[in-house]
Amino acid sequence: MLISQFQTVGRDLCARGLVSSHSGNLSIKLGERLCITHRSSMLGCLEEHDLVETRINKNDRFTPLASRELAVHRAVYKRTPASAIVHAHPAYAVTLSFSEQEIIPCDTEGSLLLSRVPVLSFGTTVKPGECAEEIADALTTHKIILVRGHGSFAAGQLLEEAYHYTTALEESCRLLYLLKALK
Ligand SMILES: [Zn+2]
Secondary structure, eight states: OHHHHHHHHHHHHHHTTSSOTTOOEEEEEETTEEEEEBTTOOGGGOOGGGEEEEESSSOOTTGGGBOTTHHHHHHHHHHSOOSEEEEEOOHHHHHHHTTOSEEOOOSHHHHHHHSOEEEETTTSOOOTTTTHHHHHHHTTTOSEEEETTTEEEEEESSHHHHHHHHHHHHHHHHHHHHHHHHO
16 A cells, blocks of 8 residues: 555654654655645655655646655656655754755664765755756665755665665764764
8 A cells, every 4th residue: 555655764764853843745656647745745644645646747736735755756756766755854864954065874784785875066055946956866876865954865765775775874974973972
């Protein structure tokens, strides 16, 4: 069931504080279409009517209902082999995005899984839906990327996989932050 995959990941992102009540978005690719969370939906309590199906390559009557980050999701599906995307606002990762140009995890899980995570738009501030091509380009060679002062975009074959990259990045950033505090 499609909705149950969205509900599991959405609820968990919310419970872990990786999104605020109305932020973050999720999508999966369905051939030439994608299924994405509704504009301003609450990831912690998603229902069927919170999912929007629209085309990857052109607009239809459902397009305006989709998340404000639709342009990024479309660009990623056009440029990479990904079938699922998770966008979140993890606090420690976003904090480090202001001072670092890339995140190099020092813990075992983070370094094995992610090796290094680029921070895009370093030195500028980006609005939702912007930098779609730059994000998609970075996701051709990385599992997850950070947009400075905004959040993470993770791409995988399943929502659960992209969710795993999101939690691993935040855990690595929490440890990096704590190590900085020790110094
Ligand atoms: Zn966002």
